[in-house]
Amino acid sequence: xxxxxxxxxxxxxxxxxxxxxxxxxxxxxxxxxxxxxxxxxxxxxxxxxxxxxxxxxxxxxxxxxxxxxxxxxxxxxxxxxxxxxxxxxxxxxxxxxxxxxxxxxxxxxxxxxxxxxxxxxxxxxxxxxxxxxxxxxxxxxxxxxxxxxxxxxxxxxxxxxxxxxxxxxxxxxxxxxxxxxxxxxxxxxxxxxxxxxxxxxxxxxxxxxxxxxxxxxxxxxxxxxxxxxxxxxxxxxxxxxxxxxxxxxxxxxxxxxxxxxxxxxxxxxxxxxxxxxxxxxxxxxxxxxxxxx
Amino acid sequence: xxxxxxxxxxxxxxxxxxxxxxxxxxxxxxxxxxxxxxxxxxxxxxxxxxxxxxxxxxxxxxxxxxxxxxxxxxxxxxxxxxxxxxxxxxxxxxxxxxxxxxxxxxxxxxxxxxxxxxxxxxxxxxxxxxxxxxxxxxxxxxxxxxxxxxxxxxxxxxxxxxxxxxxxxxxxxxxxxxxxxxxxxxxxxxxxxxxxxxxxxxxxxxxxxxxxxxxx
Numbered sequence: 001x002x003x004x005x006x007x008x009x010x011x012x013x014x015x016x017x018x019x020x021x022x023x024x025x026x027x028x029x030x031x032x033x034x035x036x037x038x039x040x041x042x043x044x045x046x047x048x049x050x051x052x053x054x055x056x057x058x059x060x061x062x063x064x065x066x067x068x069x070x071x072x073x074x075x076x077x078x079x080x081x082x083x084x085x086x087x088x089x090x091x092x093x094x095x096x097x098x099x100x101x102x103x104x105x106x107x108x109x110x111x112x113x114x115x116x117x118x119x120x121x122x123x124x125x126x127x128x129x130x131x132x133x134x135x136x137x138x139x140x141x142x143x144x145x146x147x148x149x150x151x152x153x154x155x156x157x158x159x160x161x162x163x164x165x166x167x168x169x170x171x172x173x174x175x176x177x178x179x180x181x182x183x184x185x186x187x188x189x190x191x192x193x194x195x196x197x198x199x200x201x202x203x204x205x206x207x208x209x210x211x212x213x214x215x216x217x218x219x220x221x222x223x224x225x226x227x228x229x230x231x232x233x234x235x236x237x238x239x240x241x242x243x244x245x246x247x248x249x250x251x252x253x254x255x256x257x258x259x260x261x262x263x264x265x266x267x268x269x270x271x272x273x274x275x276x277x278x279x280x281x282x283x284x285x286x287x288x289x290x291x292x293x
Numbered sequence: 294x295x296x297x298x299x300x301x302x303x304x305x306x307x308x309x310x311x312x313x314x315x316x317x318x319x320x321x322x323x324x325x326x327x328x329x330x331x332x333x334x335x336x337x338x339x340x341x342x343x344x345x346x347x348x349x350x351x352x353x354x355x356x357x358x359x360x361x362x363x364x365x366x367x368x369x370x371x372x373x374x375x376x377x378x379x380x381x382x383x384x385x386x387x388x389x390x391x392x393x394x395x396x397x398x399x400x401x402x403x404x405x406x407x408x409x410x411x412x413x414x415x416x417x418x419x420x421x422x423x424x425x426x427x428x429x430x431x432x433x434x435x436x437x438x439x440x441x442x443x444x445x446x447x448x449x450x451x452x453x454x455x456x457x458x459x460x461x462x463x464x465x466x467x468x469x470x471x472x473x474x475x476x477x478x479x480x481x482x483x484x485x486x487x488x489x490x491x492x493x494x495x496x497x498x499x500x501x502x503x504x505x506x507x508x509x
Contacts (some may be wrong), residue, residue, distance in 0.1 A: 022361065025349040026337070027496040028426035127490050137430050138471075139490060179316035179324040225427050225434070227351030227358025229322045251353055251427030259319025282320075 001099070003069045003152040005118060008102065011062025014144040015205075017115075017124050018054040021130035021139070025250035029139055031230065032132035033246045035205060035269035036113050036278075038168065039077035043117035046074035046094040048159035053121030054131035056144065058114045063106040065116075066100065071152065072119040072159040073097045076229075078111030078270055079153075094161035111270035120153035135205045136247040173243070173264045174282030178233060180223065180255030185216040188257045190240065192233065193279045201273040207234075207242040208268040210277055214239025215257065225251045231260035233279075243268055255259055312373045322360040325372050330424035330436050333357050334500055335377045337425075345371075352425040352500055354434070384501045387485075389468065390509040391417070391459050395479035402463065406443050413508055415442065416480060421466060421504040426496065431470040431488030433498035438464045450476035457483045459506065468498075483509075 007014075017040065034040035034057055045094020056063065061080045067073075072094045075082050081089050083104040089095040097103060108114060124131050124141045133140045144150070172193075181188045197212035215235055228234070228251060232244040236254045243260055245268055253262045260268070261282045271277060313336070316324045327333050328335025330352070337352035340359070345368065362368050393413045402412045421437035443464040451474065454460070458469045460477035467477060470487035487497045498504060 022348045024430075025351045025360070026426060026500055028430045028432050082411075128495065139430055176319045177317060179318050207334060224354030224356075225425070226324065226356040227349070227352035227360065229318050229358070229360050231319060248425065250349075250351060251425065256318065259322070261319075262321070 001069055001147065003120065003154070004067075005122070005150045005152055006066045006068070007063070007146055007148045008066060009064040009106070010144050010146050010148075011058055011060065013059040014063050015057050015133040015135065015180060016054050016144065016150070017057045017123055017132045018130055018142050019052055020132050021128045021247060024128055025227065028137070028250055029128065030134045030136050030247045030250060032130065032134035032140060032205075034132075035246055036077050036115065036266040037249070038266050039113075039269075040115045040117075042092065042163070042165055043074045043076040043115040044121075045073040045160055046076070046092070046163050047117045047119040048155060048273065049117060049119060049121050049155040050156065053060075053153070054124065055115050055117040055122060058105055060112060061105045061114060063105045063116065064102060066102045067097050067118070067152070068099060069152070070099045071097055071155065072161070073103055074113055074117050075105065076117075076165070077114040078108035080107035080108040080114045085205060092165045094159045095161075096191070103111050110272075112272055113269050118152055119155040119159055123151040132246075134247050137250060160186035170267055171277040172280035173267065174261040175233060175258035175279045176261070176282050178256035178258045179226075182253040182256045183217055183219045183223075184235070184257060185218050188215055189281065190257055191215055193281060195278075197241070199271045199273050199275045199277060199279045202239065203271075203273065205245055205247040207244050208271060208277070209242050210240055212240055215241065217255075219255075223253050223255055225253050228252045228256065229259060231262060232256040233258040233260060245269070313375050315369050315372055317365070318360070319325055319359065321356060321362055321365065323362060323365055323368060323372070325359065325473045326457055327355060327357065327358045330354050330434070332377055333420070334422070334424050336372075336375060337340055338501055339375065339377075353427075354425065384499075384503060386420070386503040386505055387498055388505050388507050389459070389483050389485050391483050391506045392509045393481040395458065395460070395481045397460075397478035401444055401478055403478060412480065416466075417506045417508055419506075421506075423498040423500050423502040423504060425500050426498075428467075429470055429473060429488075430490075431496040431498070432467055433487075433496070433500070433502070433504075435466040435468075435498070435504055436464075437504075438466060440464050444478050446476040447478070449472050454479065455482065457485065457487075 423433035
């Protein structure tokens with residue numbers, strides 16, 4: 001029996017993701033990869049996959065899929081009711097799903113993106129070293145659609161169904177200065193950190209778009225195209241910031257005033273339209289990475 | 294098609310005096326500011342050549358982004374002393390066959406003070422260099438046109454520019470790898486495949502590639 005996952009319903013947006021493709025930005029290729037990286041890593045760990053295995057990123061639930069073979073499955077990220085056939089199973093833990101059984105995700109109670117890992121991983125062909133779908137430029141496998149049959153790899157390590165996930169602290173997004181803070185009036189990082197923004201409905205995998213008090217630009221000329229990083233807080237002419245997420249364009253022409261700490265980016269993956277967002281000054285350059293104090 | 298490197302070519306002017314200025318981009322990245330796109334390309338090629346430890350080295354119009362840098366402070370010091378003394382490695386010339394049948398030929402002719410034949414002649418007389426990529430995978434910003442031949446973008450972008458459109462914006466030339474919205478002035482079209490993710494080198498025109506347009 002060939003190991004595969006047949007997608008019955010794909011929900012609003014389901015994509016295959018892994019750790020993304022690094023090293024191709026100079027060719028115009030976005031990095032892609034799971035938006036909530038710690039949740040994706042947990043899901044893989046729970047089912048015994050390596051950290052680079054591909055899984056499904058499910059936006060606002062709604063996925064239904066049937067496995068042709070028995071596999072461990074774990075659902076992490078946005079907490080969502082999960083049924084295996086008609087049996088309710090837990091979040092953040094590995095569940096054995098027998099051959100022919102259907103996994104159904106309801107609607108998340110909070111957050112946006114849930115991760116569904118299957119032992120063996122989703123084994124679509126990698127593109128430029130990654131199985132991630134990039135929604136900006138279309139690199140990688142297509143967006144998951146109902147009727148699609150996804151190959152599943154051979155399981156490797158034994159699953160770790162008793163991994164105890166640590167609670168993830170939420171809070172203001174920590175920022176360090178970006179390269180173009182001097183395009184703005186006064187201390188723009190302080191202004192950014194004093195403002196409460198709300199998440200705009202047109203946020204997506206490319207960027208977390210924010211509504212709120214606009215930042216005042218001193219210069220209105222066009223910035224010659226320059227490289228952009230994950231977490232860049234870019235300010236378009238409207239003055240309201242956009243936090244660049246995994247599918248961001250590799251180069252851009254709007255000034256970047258700050259950069260969100262990599263350890264806080266997962267929060268951007270789970271914020272819903274209308275949620276409040278604040279920023280706070282983060283660790284200085286050179287300080288070691290570590291858990292939030 | 295790619296032709297092996299041969300005769301020296303008019304590499305874009307490298308006009309860098311004084312140390313390279315770097316700006317912090319969060320804790321793990323640096324943006325190096327240089328004089329122009331030619332210098333940015335030279336710096337990026339140098340950094341790849343010497344194996345600078347960075348996850349991404351991304352040339353731009355007048356910058357090079359170094360992302361996922363293990364030791365930003367030592368990279369900053371290394372960059373401060375860099376000068377574009379050594380000519381960057383030369384890549385082959387890509388010859389692109391163009392049908393000059395684009396909707397903006399007459400507009401460009403007017404801006405350039407010539408006729409359509411004059412546009413074709415001037416556009417195909419230049420050797421370009423892919424300075425950097427952006428906008429879409431495989432979309433190279435081609436440098437080579439003289440500054441006085443700069444043309445303005447469309448006031449409102451076309452909703453769909455076909456793949457293979459050869460177009461101008463400012464003094465840049467570019468070829469659309471896939472159909473997309475776009476505001477560049479379209480001179481013509483090519484059947485060249487700019488981006489094929491199944492190829493070993495998916496981009497036809499990675500930064501540093503020299504480019505010639507041949508009227509089809």
